[in-house]
Amino acid sequence: MTPTISVTQLGRTYKDHAALADVTLDIAPNAITGLLGRNGAGKSTLMRIIAAQEFASSGTVRVLGEDPMENDRILRRITFVREDQIFPDFKVRHVIRAASWFHPNWSEELAQTLLADFELPPNRPMKKLSRGMRSAVGIVIGLAARAEVTLLDEPYAGLDAVARQIFYDRLLADYVEHPRTVLLSTHLIDEVADLLEHVVMIDHGRILIDAPADTVRGQAATIGGPADAVERFVAGRPILHRRTMASVSSVVVGGGLLDQDYRQARDLHLTVQPLSLQELIVHTSETTTEARKSA
Amino acid sequence: MRNETTVLDDGTPLFLQIGAQLADDIADGTLAEGDRVPSSNEFAAFYRINPATAAKGINVLIDDGLLEKRRGIGMFVASGARERLLAERRQRFAQQYIEPMLAEAKRLDMDVELLVSLLHDTSKRNGDGDR
Numbered sequence: 001m002t003p004t005i006s007v008t009q010l011g012r013t014y015k016d017h018a019a020l021a022d023v024t025l026d027i028a029p030n031a032i033t034g035l036l037g038r039n040g041a042g043k044s045t046l047m048r049i050i051a052a053q054e055f056a057s058s059g060t061v062r063v064l065g066e067d068p069m070e071n072d073r074i075l076r077r078i079t080f081v082r083e084d085q086i087f088p089d090f091k092v093r094h095v096i097r098a099a100s101w102f103h104p105n106w107s108e109e110l111a112q113t114l115l116a117d118f119e120l121p122p123n124r125p126m127k128k129l130s131r132g133m134r135s136a137v138g139i140v141i142g143l144a145a146r147a148e149v150t151l152l153d154e155p156y157a158g159l160d161a162v163a164r165q166i167f168y169d170r171l172l173a174d175y176v177e178h179p180r181t182v183l184l185s186t187h188l189i190d191e192v193a194d195l196l197e198h199v200v201m202i203d204h205g206r207i208l209i210d211a212p213a214d215t216v217r218g219q220a221a222t223i224g225g226p227a228d229a230v231e232r233f234v235a236g237r238p239i240l241h242r243r244t245m246a247s248v249s250s251v252v253v254g255g256g257l258l259d260q261d262y263r264q265a266r267d268l269h270l271t272v273q274p275l276s277l278q279e280l281i282v283h284t285s286e287t288t289t290e291a292r293k294s295a
Numbered sequence: 296m297r298n299e300t301t302v303l304d305d306g307t308p309l310f311l312q313i314g315a316q317l318a319d320d321i322a323d324g325t326l327a328e329g330d331r332v333p334s335s336n337e338f339a340a341f342y343r344i345n346p347a348t349a350a351k352g353i354n355v356l357i358d359d360g361l362l363e364k365r366r367g368i369g370m371f372v373a374s375g376a377r378e379r380l381l382a383e384r385r386q387r388f389a390q391q392y393i394e395p396m397l398a399e400a401k402r403l404d405m406d407v408e409l410l411v412s413l414l415h416d417t418s419k420r421n422g423d424g425d426r
Contacts, residue, residue, distance in 0.1 A: 032345055168343065176336045176346050194309060194344040214308040214348065266395060269402070 002065065004029040004149060004181040005050055010059035012045050012205075019045040020205045023059070027183055027198075032175065034196040034213070035185035036281055042205040043185040044083060047153045050183070051080035063149055076104055079147035081138040083154040092129070092137060093122035096144075103145035110174060111144035117166050131158030139167050143174055152184045164188075168195060189278035193217075199277065203285050204292070213277070220254045220280050225270035233268055240283040252283050309344055313352025321361060321372055322380045332362055332370040 003026035012020040020042045027033050035043050048054040050061055052068040052075060061068060068074045087095055096115070100106040115122060118136035126134065135157050142152055156164050172195060175182065186192050199216050201209035209216060220240060223230055230249040241252035252275065257265075265272045275283070320326040333341070338349035353370060356362040361376040400410055 031347065169340075172339060172343065172346075176339060194342070194348075197345045197347045213345070214310055214351070217308045266398065 001029060003027055004064060005183070006062040007046070007050070008060045008062075010046070010049065010061065011057045012042075012049065012054070013057045018205050020049075020056075023202075023205070023207055025200060025207060025210060027181060029181050030179040031197040032171075032182040032184065032195055033198040033200060034189075034192055035183055035200050035202065036187070036189055036209075036277075037185075037202040038187065038285060041202045043202055044153050045205075046202065047080070047151050047183070047185055048082075051078055051151050053080065053082075076102065077147055078149040078151065079103060079142050079145035080151040081142035081153060081155045083157055085134070085138045087126045087134065087137065089125060089127050091123050091125055092120055095126060095137060096122075096140065099141040099145065103147055105146040105148075105178075107144050107146055110146070111140055114140040114143060114170060117170065118163060132156075132160065132163060133158075135159050136163060143170060146174070146178050146180065148180050150180050150182045152182065154185055154187070156188075164191065168192065171195070189281055190276060193277040196277075201281055201284065203288055208284055208288060209281075216277060216280060218274055219256050220252055220275040220283065221257055222250055222252050222273040222275060223265065223270050224248070224250045224273070225268065229268040229270055233265060233270055240287055252279075309348045310351035310355065313338060313342070313344075313349055314355035317353065317356055318361065318380060321356075321376050322384065324377065326372050328372045328374050328376055330372050331368075332372060334369060 005025075005027035007023055007025045010020055010023040010025075011018065023042075023046065035046070037043050045054065049056050050063060050068070052061075052063075052070065055069075063074055064077055066074050068078065088098075090098070092115070096111055100108065100111070118133070118140065120129075120133060120136055120140070126137070129137070135155060136159065139152075139155050142150060142155060156167060159167065168191070171182070184192060184196075193213070196213045199209060199211060199213050200207060223233055225248070227244060227247050227249040230251055234251045234253050238254040239251055240254050243250045257272065257274075262272060317326070317332065326332060332353070335346050335350035335353055338344070338353070339346035342349070353362065357364065357370075361373055361380065362370050363373045364370055396410070397407075400406075405413075
């Protein structure tokens, strides 16, 4: 399958700071991919370059097979909701109408439904909206565009938990009806984990994880129990994290566990707690942070 | 017994959990043979998960022959599915339930005779309570 987005050896340097370094990545068509990482990891830079709103220092980007930079044919098939989106000071309904002109697959019906869902007042000037309401306008545009390539960069600043749930539900419902390639960057990993088909984790401008969500889940687990038994179990396995208190240990191991591993753990009276995606991401970035420090 | 809003856990691959829940429903008769099974999109909306993940979970049961696709209509519980599931689960029963029980009993210095009488007592009590 031809990837919808293909990034090769991408680099972006600001003066002496490398925001992205040697990023090579393919985003599969019609899947929801999560772009995860800490603040400043390079998520937004990568998104902006894919959306052709920023230049790369090196490397290439292909979206739907072409270079998106100043490429109207391709840009019409992309929608990009930025975390820091600045809107002209129109009324809400005028912003929505203007957005509709640039998206050939625009669904006015969906836009109106979403405006009602988020309780956005159509006649209010953008300037008079709260932060969360402005984010909601971005989400309305991002979903109603039904663009083949939908880029959502932390689209929910200021949105409360209820509104975020509305966003997740509507995204899923419309995606089921109209499959498209969605790249969603977030640091609210637990909230979106179940929506994702594929996971990309970026840290200090580099790709650390690029795998199907199902593979990432169940890949690591916390092993707890008497220290000597824990050590016997974890020997030879990749260790992501280790905590010890008196004679008790708690060790996070990667590499995946098989049925026989669970049996061995039980025979050793150890507890096994599989890691959530969020916990795995935290441990992975801690591990690399420590490695960077000691390097 | 499982209720309908079972929460999915964090660590196990989601598609396996979806498959396991469907299998549970077939085993306890909630989904009878010949019943239509919800589509992957219905699963996705209900559990708020990616539809591809839901489809993967359903496919596990199709591959096992427990569900069958009828073109254009949907997915149905195959005939003989419940019997096959029960047979498989009976085979795994010792490993899944009895071995851990024996291990814990050993830790608590309980011998097999005590376990057997406990089993009888508990079963009797539950039987009296329910019926």
